[in-house]
Amino acid sequence: MVRATRSRPARPVSIALRLTLWYALSAFSLIVVATGLLYWVLVNSMYQEDIRDLADNLNNAQLLLPPSPTAEFEGPPEQRPSWAPPHQPEIYLRVLDAGAHTLTETPGMAQQLPPPTPAELATISTLEGTKRDIVSSSSKPFLSLIVRIPGKSAGQSSRFMQVAMDREHDEYLLARYRERLWLVLAGSLVLCSLGGYLIARRGMRPIEDIGRTAAHIRATTLHERIGTDGLPAELSSLADTFNEMLDRLEQSFRHASQFSDDVAHELRTPINNLRGEIEVALGKSRSREEYREVLESCLEECARVSRVIQTLLFLARSDTAIGILQYEKIEINGELRTVQSYYEAAAAEVGVELSVLPGDAIHAELDRTMFQQAVGNLISNALAHTPSGGAVRLAARAKQSSITVSVDDTGCGIPAEHLPRVFERFYRVDQVRRSSAHNVGLGLAVVKSIADRHGGHVEINSDVGHGTEVRLILPASDQSP
Numbered sequence: 296m297v298r299a300t301r302s303r304p305a306r307p308v309s310i311a312l313r314l315t316l317w318y319a320l321s322a323f324s325l326i327v328v329a330t331g332l333l334y335w336v337l338v339n340s341m342y343q344e345d346i347r348d349l350a351d352n353l354n355n356a357q358l359l360l361p362p363s364p365t366a367e368f369e370g371p372p373e374q375r376p377s378w379a380p381p382h383q384p385e386i387y388l389r390v391l392d393a394g395a396h397t398l399t400e401t402p403g404m405a406q407q408l409p410p411p412t413p414a415e416l417a418t419i420s421t422l423e424g425t426k427r428d429i430v431s432s433s434s435k436p437f438l439s440l441i442v443r444i445p446g447k448s449a450g451q452s453s454r455f456m457q458v459a460m461d462r463e464h465d466e467y468l469l470a471r472y473r474e475r476l477w478l479v480l481a482g483s484l485v486l487c488s489l490g491g492y493l494i495a496r497r498g499m500r501p502i503e504d505i506g507r508t509a510a511h512i513r514a515t516t517l518h519e520r521i522g523t524d525g526l527p528a529e530l531s532s533l534a535d536t537f538n539e540m541l542d543r544l545e546q547s548f549r550h551a552s553q554f555s556d557d558v559a560h561e562l563r564t565p566i567n568n569l570r571g572e573i574e575v576a577l578g579k580s581r582s583r584e585e586y587r588e589v590l591e592s593c594l595e596e597c598a599r600v601s602r603v604i605q606t607l608l609f610l611a612r613s614d615t616a617i618g619i620l621q622y623e624k625i626e627i628n629g630e631l632r633t634v635q636s637y638y639e640a641a642a643a644e645v646g647v648e649l650s651v652l653p654g655d656a657i658h659a660e661l662d663r664t665m666f667q668q669a670v671g672n673l674i675s676n677a678l679a680h681t682p683s684g685g686a687v688r689l690a691a692r693a694k695q696s697s698i699t700v701s702v703d704d705t706g707c708g709i710p711a712e713h714l715p716r717v718f719e720r721f722y723r724v725d726q727v728r729r730s731s732a733h734n735v736g737l738g739l740a741v742v743k744s745i746a747d748r749h750g751g752h753v754e755i756n757s758d759v760g761h762g763t764e765v766r767l768i769l770p771a772s773d774q775s776p
């Protein structure tokens with residue numbers, strides 16, 4: 296059997312690894328720069344020190360130099376000429392005449408450093424002389440300084456004095472220092488990487504905690520939250536945002552399960568009623584008239600179920616914004632009068648005066664059917680809660696960016712504690728009426744959904760015993776979505 300293999304995407308480099316690398320690299324670079332600088336300072340100061348030493352030796356020798364030295368620097372210190380430098384094995388001294396002939400020199404100097412050529416001496420015109428690094432015939436590093444000593448009297452020619460210093464010891468010290476430096480650098484590279492890793496792990500721990508909590512959250516553990524104690528400021532705000540998202544999710548989830556409970560309840564009641572009525576009817580033989588009554592009652596229940604299902608479908612479509620609104624230019628006051636005419640008979644039946652307050656023509660682009668449905672739901676609520684002799688008034692006002700349509704009644708009103716929930720699906724203030732055959736508790740939810748879909752919103756004011764006003768606020772034509 297041939298099995299298709301899918302190549303796994305390359306694992307991205309973790310933040311902890313990146314942080315470790317960055318930290319180690321920057322800390323190590325700093326150490327390299329610092330040690331390099333210190334090494335350079337050390338090399339330079341040793342060199343300067345050597346030059347100073349040479350110059351001192353040269354000055355001393357010059358002061359003591361007899362007019363025409365011939366003796367060599369041989370023998371024990373007490374027998375050596377007074378102008379010879381103090382006995383220092385690494386210092387060599389040589390005196391030359393203008394023709395580059397050696398007049399005198401420290402023993403062994405000729406083997407290490409051959410005398411300069413006349414051409415070289417010719418370039419030394421100043422009294423400051425020249426200094427140069429020379430490698431001796433035995434490959435030793437030397438620092439040499441040659442100065443010109445002008446003749447004392449008019450006929451006397453210039454002489455030259457060369458001082459040289461064996462820098463082997465310096466080189467040796469520097470080489471030892473470099474060896475130790477490499478060890479220090481290798482050690483600090485290891486320490487920087489380790490330090491970077493520990494710092495990165497410590498910094499990433501709160502993020503890992505957040506990830507673990509997030510991975511743990513299921514429908515049944517939606518109440519869990521990320522602990523924000525001890526989190527750094529940036530992560531604390533991230534955790535807060537995450538917790539707020541969980542709050543919203545939990546609330547939506549609660550609403551969704553409440554909604555499905557309510558749907559089940561609302562559909563079960565009429566279906567149980569239907570079943571009960573049919574069972575009773577079939578329990579014994581009945582007259583034609585009795586069967587007719589049962590069937591009529593069943594038809595009423597069926598109509599209720601079908602209405603609930605249709606409304607739920609409408610709301611579900613609104614939630615997912617399925618179905619495009621049929622926008623058309625309508626005149627709001629004219630529409631209100633049309634809807635009023637639909638409800639006139641019902642208003643007359645309950646003895647309530649239903650009127651549209653006069654106003655200028657207001658034009659808006661809305662979905663006519665939905666607008667009529669929203670206003671109709673508000674009128675039907677108002678009529679249902681206004682006692683005989685009361686009044687229901689419809690009015691429309693236009694502002695620059697919005698149009699407000701209000702339905703105002705002189706009915707029983709809604710207690711303040713219910714107001715925030717009346718737009719929820721299946722929410723009814725009067726629990727006794729929950730079982731009412733006509734009220735499902737979806738009317739205001741539909742009104743809200745219609746307002747939302749037009750880019751508007753709904754507001755409600757109510758005073759118990761005095762009446763209720765519901766305002767449908769819709770965007771003006773040029774603001775319509």
Ligand SMILES: Nc1ncnc2c1ncn2[C@@H]1O[C@H](COP(=O)(O)OP(=O)(O)OP(=O)(O)O)[C@@H](O)[C@H]1O
Nearest residue numbers: 676677680708723724725734735736737738739763
């Ligand atoms: N004008 C009003 N005066 C007093 N109470 C009202 C008014 N309008 C709505 N209510 C209260 O708000 C609740 C929710 O209203 P909604 O229109 O959503 O549902 P319903 O009228 O009970 O049922 P449905 O409209 O689905 O047939 C109503 O049960 C009622 O108690």
Ligand SMILES: [Mg+2]
Nearest residue numbers: 672676738739
């Ligand atoms: Mg209603």
